[in-house]
Amino acid sequence: MKRRVAIVGAGITLFRRRMLETPKELSFEASKMALDSAGMTLKDIQSVVSGSAPDAFDGVHMKGEYYLDGMGAIGKPHERVYVGGGTGVFTPIGGWWNVASGLYDTCLCVAEEKMSPLHPHPQYAFWSIFDQILERPLGTTLLWIFSLEMRRYMHKYGIKEEEIAEVAVKNKGNAIDHPSAQLGAKISVDDVMRSEPICEPVKRLDVSPPSDGAAAVILASEKVAKKLTDQPVWLDGVGWTLDSTHWTNRDLAYPEYVEKAAKMAYKMAGIKNPRKEIDVAEPYDPFDYKELHHLEGLQLAGKGEAPKMTVDGVTQRDGDLPVCPSGGLLGVGNPIAAAGMMKICEIFWQLRGEAGKRQVKKDARTGLAQAWGDLMQVGTVAVMRS
C-alpha cells in the first residue's frame, strides 16, 4: 500500500556555460535554497537521492560519493540514479520510492551537473555513447543521432524546418523571464534558419548549450507536507521506460518508450484524457524538434500534429496547452541531469502560482514534466497536481 508524496520546496542555481563552483558547492547552493524555501533544515531530511551524468564530464571518479556532502548526505542513506538526460526527472522518481514506500517521511532530491571541465568540448564525452566496434570507427558525434532522427521525423509527416524553428523561437523567448537562464533571447524563425548548419538538418539555434548547474526539490509524506505548507504539490504519477541501444533497428519518427512511460504515469495518476487533463507541460527539449517528438509520445498531440499546435499558438504561455513556459533547455540551459530537475521545479512553481512573469494564463492544476536520454532510449515522466 503506497502513500501520497508531495513536493514542498525547490531550489535552483544559475545555469551557465562555466561556473566557478565545484560539484560540492553547486549541490550545496541548490539544496540550501530548496531547504530554505520549504522552511526546513538538514536535520529534517531523512534520505537523499541524487542524479548526475557520467563521471567523464567533470573528471571526478565516483562523483556520487564526491558531491554528497554538498547535498547534506553525510551519514544519511544516499542513492545516485542515472539514465542519461532522463536523470532530471528520474531523480525525484527515485525519491518518490523512498517516501511512498513508507520507509522515510522526507527526501531531498538533487540533480547536479558540471560539464565545463572536459576539454576541448563537453560533447566529446558523448562519443563513447556509440557502439565501440560498429559505430565509433565511423567518426561519430552525438549530433548524428539527433539529426538522423529529426530528418526521419520531418520526412514521415512532411514537416518543414520552419515549423520546427518556431519551438526555438518560443522557448528562447520564454527563457528571458527565467532568472537562471543562460540563453534567453528574442529571436525569429529567420534567425534560426540562417544560423550555421552543424549537422544538417540541425542548425546552431536548434540546439541547447552545454551548461553547469544544479537544482533540487524536497519530497515529503502527506502528514509532514500538510504541516509544512498549505500548498503542497502532489507527485501523483511516475513512469519510466527504456528501449534498446540497437537504435538503428527502431522507428526513429516516434518515441515509443516515451509513450510507455507516459501511460505508466497517467495510469498511476488516474488520467484518462491527457490532452484535456494536463494544464501545463514541460517535455524535454534539447533540440527544438524534440519538443514536438515528445508531445506526440506523451499523447498530448496526434502523430505528426505537434508542429501545427505550435504554429497555431496553442503551446504559448497564454494558449490552451502551454508547453515549456520556463524556456526549456533551449533557453535556460542543458546541464544534463539538472535540466530535467529544472522542469520539475518549474511545474512546482507553476502549480503554486509562484512563477512570476512565466506564470501561464490558465488556472493550472495538473502539470507534467518529462525527460529523455541516452542513445534515444529512455523516457521518464512525472505528473504533478496541486
Added chain:
Amino acid sequence: MSQKITSYPGHEITPDELKEGKYLDVQYKFVPRYSWAAGVAISRFLDELKEGRIVARKCNQCERILVPPRMYCEQCYRPTDEWVQVKDTGTVNTFSISHVGTDARRLKTPILVAVVDLDGAGPGMGILHNLGEVEPSRIRIGMKVQAVWKKPGERQGAITDIRYFKPMEV
C-alpha cells in the same frame, strides 16, 4: 517561491575571464585504453566482413532477421537460431550531413552519415554507416545504395571494411 527569491546562487566564469586566466586552472590529461571483447555474435560478424559478406541472425519465433547480429532475440527473449547472409545493398532510412567532428571542431569536408536498411534483413533493420560518391544535396530518404568495400588484402575484420555506401547504379 520563485518570484519571492531575489537572487539565484552561482558564480559564472565568463569567456573573457577564462581567457585572462583569472581563476586557478588545474589540468589533468589521461588516455584510458580499452580492449573490448567483441562477443560471440560480433566476432563472427567481423570475420565475415573481412570476407566481404554481411551476416545476420534469424529468430525463428518472430521471424526477424537481425542485423547487427545478436545471439538472443531481445523481443522474444530467447536465443536466436541461425546465421543468415544479407545483401550489401539497401535503402536510406535517414541521413545527415555533419559539419563538426568528434571534438566539436568544424570539418573542412562534411561527413555524410546514414542509417541504411539492408536488403534481406528484417523490416527496419538498419546499420549506421557513411555515404560516399554522392552530392549531399542529392541524397534522399528511400534512395537505393550499395556498399563499396575495401580491397580483400586491406580488410581487417572491422566495420570500416566497407568504405561507404554509394547510390546504386540504375
Added chain:
Amino acid sequence: MPILEKISQSSQARHWTDSIPLEFHYTAGVAGEEFRRELKKTGMFLASECSKCKNSYIPARMFCPSCFIEMKETRTLEGPGYVYSYTTVNRNRTGEPNGPVTIAMIRFEGAKGGIVHKLEVSEPGSVTFGMKVVPILKEAAERTGALTDILAFRPA
C-alpha cells in the same frame, strides 16, 4: 535455456582496441579560490569558520558539513602543522620503482581536515606521529596558488 552456439577456438574470439583521450580543466571553486589566493600571496593556509558550531575547516570550504550553512568567516592558520599519519612509497603510479618518497597527512591544531603532501626527511624511518612540520614554499613570484606551490613539508 543456454545459448546454443559457442566459440570453440580462441582465435575466433575477436576484440577491438581503442582509446578515449580525456583532458580536464578543474576550477578550485568559490572557497578554493580564496584558499588559493592566500597561498599565492602570503604562503599561509586559509581555514573557514562556522558561525554556528564554531568549528574550523582546512582547506577553506563554502559550507559547514554538519550545520549545512554557508561559512563566510576565514582565518589564516598560525603555527606549524603536525603529522597525523604517514607512509613510504617505493613505486610510482605506473608501477615503476621510484623513491622512496614519504607522504604524510598533515593536520593543524584547532582545525578539522588536513593536507596530504610529501614529507622531506633525512631518513625514511625518522618520522614520528605528532611531529611538527612546516611547508617549504616556492618563491612568491613563482607561486600560482596550486598545491604544488608547496614543494614539500619538513620537520619544524
